[in-house]
Amino acid sequence: MTLDERKMQILRAIVTDYINTAEPVGSRTLARKYLLGISPATIRNEMADLEEIGYLQQPHTSAGRIPSDKGYRFYVDVLMDHHLLPLETAVTIRETIRSRQREIEEAIHHASYVLSYLTNYTAVVLGPMPHERICEQIRLVSLDPCNVLLVLITVPRFIENQLVEVAEPVAPGELEKISMALTEKLQGIAWGVIPQDLIREIREIIRRQELMEALLQMLGVSAREDRVDNLYLEGTTRILDQPEFKDLEKARAVLGIFEGKQMLLEILEGVAREPGVAVSIGQENRRDEFKDCSFVTASYESGGRVVGTLGVIGPTRMDYSRAISAVECVADTLSELLDVLGKRKK
Amino acid sequence: MTLDERKMQILRAIVTDYINTAEPVGSRTLARKYLLGISPATIRNEMADLEEIGYLQQPHTSAGRIPSDKGYRFYVDVLMDHHLLPLETAVTIRETIRSRQREIEEAIHHASYVLSYLTNYTAVVLGPMPHERICEQIRLVSLDPCNVLLVLITVPRFIENQLVEVAEPVAPGELEKISMALTEKLQGIAWGVIPQDLIREIREIIRRQELMEALLQMLGVSAREDRVDNLYLEGTTRILDQPEFKDLEKARAVLGIFEGKQMLLEILEGVAREPGVAVSIGQENRRDEFKDCSFVTASYESGGRVVGTLGVIGPTRMDYSRAISAVECVADTLSELLDVLGKRKK
DNA sequence: CGTTAGCACTCTCTGGCAGCGAGTGCTAAC
DNA sequence: GTTAGCACTCGCTGCCAGAGAGTGCTAACG
Numbered sequence: 022m023t024l025d026e027r028k029m030q031i032l033r034a035i036v037t038d039y040i041n042t043a044e045p046v047g048s049r050t051l052a053r054k055y056l057l058g059i060s061p062a063t064i065r066n067e068m069a070d071l072e073e074i075g076y077l078q079q080p081h082t083s084a085g086r087i088p089s090d091k092g093y094r095f096y097v098d099v100l101m102d103h104h105l106l107p108l109e110t111a112v113t114i115r116e117t118i119r120s121r122q123r124e125i126e127e128a129i130h131h132a133s134y135v136l137s138y139l140t141n142y143t144a145v146v147l148g149p150m151p152h153e154r155i156c157e158q159i160r161l162v163s164l165d166p167c168n169v170l171l172v173l174i175t176v177p178r179f180i181e182n183q184l185v186e187v188a189e190p191v192a193p194g195e196l197e198k199i200s201m202a203l204t205e206k207l208q209g210i211a212w213g214v215i216p217q218d219l220i221r222e223i224r225e226i227i228r229r230q231e232l233m234e235a236l237l238q239m240l241g242v243s244a245r246e247d248r249v250d251n252l253y254l255e256g257t258t259r260i261l262d263q264p265e266f267k268d269l270e271k272a273r274a275v276l277g278i279f280e281g282k283q284m285l286l287e288i289l290e291g292v293a294r295e296p297g298v299a300v301s302i303g304q305e306n307r308r309d310e311f312k313d314c315s316f317v318t319a320s321y322e323s324g325g326r327v328v329g330t331l332g333v334i335g336p337t338r339m340d341y342s343r344a345i346s347a348v349e350c351v352a353d354t355l356s357e358l359l360d361v362l363g364k365r366k367k
Numbered sequence: 368m369t370l371d372e373r374k375m376q377i378l379r380a381i382v383t384d385y386i387n388t389a390e391p392v393g394s395r396t397l398a399r400k401y402l403l404g405i406s407p408a409t410i411r412n413e414m415a416d417l418e419e420i421g422y423l424q425q426p427h428t429s430a431g432r433i434p435s436d437k438g439y440r441f442y443v444d445v446l447m448d449h450h451l452l453p454l455e456t457a458v459t460i461r462e463t464i465r466s467r468q469r470e471i472e473e474a475i476h477h478a479s480y481v482l483s484y485l486t487n488y489t490a491v492v493l494g495p496m497p498h499e500r501i502c503e504q505i506r507l508v509s510l511d512p513c514n515v516l517l518v519l520i521t522v523p524r525f526i527e528n529q530l531v532e533v534a535e536p537v538a539p540g541e542l543e544k545i546s547m548a549l550t551e552k553l554q555g556i557a558w559g560v561i562p563q564d565l566i567r568e569i570r571e572i573i574r575r576q577e578l579m580e581a582l583l584q585m586l587g588v589s590a591r592e593d594r595v596d597n598l599y600l601e602g603t604t605r606i607l608d609q610p611e612f613k614d615l616e617k618a619r620a621v622l623g624i625f626e627g628k629q630m631l632l633e634i635l636e637g638v639a640r641e642p643g644v645a646v647s648i649g650q651e652n653r654r655d656e657f658k659d660c661s662f663v664t665a666s667y668e669s670g671g672r673v674v675g676t677l678g679v680i681g682p683t684r685m686d687y688s689r690a691i692s693a694v695e696c697v698a699d700t701l702s703e704l705l706d707v708l709g710k711r712k713k
Numbered sequence: 714c715g716t717t718a719g720c721a722c723t724c725t726c727t728g729g730c731a732g733c734g735a736g737t738g739c740t741a742a743c
Numbered sequence: 744g745t746t747a748g749c750a751c752t753c754g755c756t757g758c759c760a761g762a763g764a765g766t767g768c769t770a771a772c773g
Contacts, residue, residue: 067740164504178530182529274624395764406718425765429725430724
């Protein structure tokens, strides 16, 4: 069923008003504030139609209407104005995030902060996954005869290191050689998908049990717990500002999920990694805990490859337009920044 | 004023009962559940006395009594049984935390988790402060002619690194020499209190503008924002389980503070760094936001030196005995672990 | 003189009830 | 097709009474 122009106007007005006020909106209000040409009675008829198709719902008989998930979906896909972020805001975002480019982690962390601050919703940024980072260089450095520092440098540029105690002293020259050989073998390979036979070859090169173990442990960072460290969450308490979470039980459920991070990780990993912004509304998130929440997410890239995802989490009654433009801007900024950081290396 | 034996018994019973039930406790309940020999009327007289001295208070005229901050203080200092953690729990703690000794950060993070899980309160662990860590070795490693990896290893054993792009290629031999000289100068010096003239000497050694800048930036980690990263907070939502925080505004205030972390950092830094467990009750925390909360904290050590603080945060109506023994056990375990990790290095 | 029983009193909490306000759906007229 | 009018529904608020818990005081007791 397609909606005529007037039904769309009405639906748009209801969603807009409800986003602003969080109160069910009635025909009278609507006529007065948005639709001066039409009488409340007419609006009532239209609203009844909209409810029947499933775009609206009524909390109880004598209340106004509120949008259903389906209503929000139609709003986001069809009705909404895609208002742009004011240029000065965009510039500020860029500068704020760029000013923290000492390390990528810092920039990512900061991006989550900016996003939350910008939207007043909870923000989440998933950094480049350890097991997807591409190996650029491996170095073994002798600290003293018995201790070796194992350093891994990846693209995007993360530096992981681990201190390894070796049973028998190693000659620095030996480490040099191993470093070169390892780098040659692994360069350009994604850190999480190293094939078995390559691992066998590496074992041949390294020879030392302790070092091999340490290397494998680094490979093991694709394990769950470590991936959670890669998720930056900011502004979790902002969900409490939303009237729909004035109920303590609801608030606790969502905050509990936030704290665990695990489920958020799964959700963000599940988001389609396509360019552009994705919106997931209410029950569209399969998780019951988020049935009153919406996600606005986008992926960011490094060297033309999608490496991570970020987004905001708010009530379904979210200001989608604002959220989308903010998420878009931060994602773009982050992509740019990663490219700059990547190119710096000669 | 000193309390006679019976007043103490009554106070102890009231605190115990209130800790368990969160309900104001009346004379009748008291007589029935704890003080079989005495009649409610007598207890009422005694309670009136205890209220007058300030150990108890009444939410309203016709309610039972609840302990005041002063009452809890007396309970903690004098009345409380110091019950020990069951041995198997202690062993479990030890094993759980030790199993994560790959990196110190991980162990610390895990300690906060264990502490929260153990007590059902919010747990917080402040890691060894960057500026207090003692410099053990500095290494400059050439990755390619134009990129140098700056590595700093400290006691307790943290490894910081930074990638520096240099304008003009450096010879590996040069870096070796600089590394040696720097290590010699800085070894044994606390990272945050390097005197000005030493910095001048270092500048002489390094010579290169970019490297010097990177080094100074690493020194700069004593700045606020970085110190916050050193604070591990776990179980923040557990405060919502407490009936005293069923009021959304109160809950939001505390959760807001948790999220910022800054204030917690200041509080933990302000805790006396003496061996043993410290308890700070209600208004004793100067911060108004925590006037209904208590902190149970302890310091942990590395090589005989206090390096960090940890603790739990709960309502003033906290199970102090349990909390104290848990905090104590985790602090000891962490100290031990740091020593083990420290000694591993030969 | 400390202890206790009895009693009047206070205060909170709960449930029922009425009145209100907002908003609807329906009908009939325009 | 649009609109005015009207009866109806439902949640919210405030009020009131009764129950329940606990107190302080007084007077009697050992």
